[in-house]
Amino acid sequence: MDTKRFRVVGVRDEDADDYHLYVTNLSREEFFPADLAQIYRCRWEVELLFRELKTQYDLDEFDTSNEHVVKILLYAALLSLLVSRDLLDLVTEQADDELVFPPERWAATFRSHAQLILHELGEHLGYSPPPLLERLIEDAQKIHKQRPILQETLATATQPRCES
The missing domain is CATH 3.30.160 (Double Stranded RNA Binding Domain)
Incomplete structure (x- = not known):
């Protein structure tokens, strides 16, 4: 037994x-x-x-079986979680001591404001993307091999612009 x-x-x-x-x-x-x-x-x-991670970043439901896409989604979720937690630390420091920020409520709040946060961060870093309509027209005219690779676009887009 x-x-x-x-x-x-x-x-x-x-x-x-x-x-x-x-x-x-x-x-x-x-x-x-x-x-x-x-x-x-x-x-x-x-x-x-x-x-x-499962509730706020939908990590329990991947709509792909491509291993590389799954890894990208996983890394994006983990990076978002890290940024969210760092921002929570900053908010907690600035807020009144009696205020409480439950992690799940904070995660939902962060997620609902993510676009605005990215926009503000981009402005703070001096990044202003080209106008959307012009970008769509230009990219739609290129053949596949001429379109910028996502990594190259991201690398150049996140570089701070030098001001003259």
């Missing part, structure tokens, strides 16, 4: 004046109870991170 032994470990949370209970298969010699509480906190943060 295959059996496994599990233990319930209680860790006292002095701030809340109660105990947090954890189920583990680790022996008493393999960890300290406070370490176990930290492991569970980190694991919970990872769960919340994946939940945010």
Whole structure:
């Protein structure tokens, strides 16, 4: 008969004046109870991170089987998440101390303002794209090999312009 032994470990949370209970298969010699509480906190943060990536960045539903497209979408989501968190840190510093910004609500707020954020960032960096209509007419007249490659366009578009 295959059996496994599990233990319930209680860790006292002095701030809340109660105990947090954890189920583990680790022996008493393999960890300290406070370490176990930290492991569970980190694991919970990872769960919340994946939940945010799935709900706000649609990482659970890729509309492609192309490995390269999936990687690009994954990198774009992770970069967006990093920018979002950095901006949240800035907002938290500037806001009143009693204000709270739950991560999922912040992620939805960031997502709904992403276009405006990119526009403001572009202006701050001195980037002004060519007028859309002219760009569409020009690009539609080019044969495929003459169209700029996305990476080249992005590299040149993100370079700050020198002001004379």
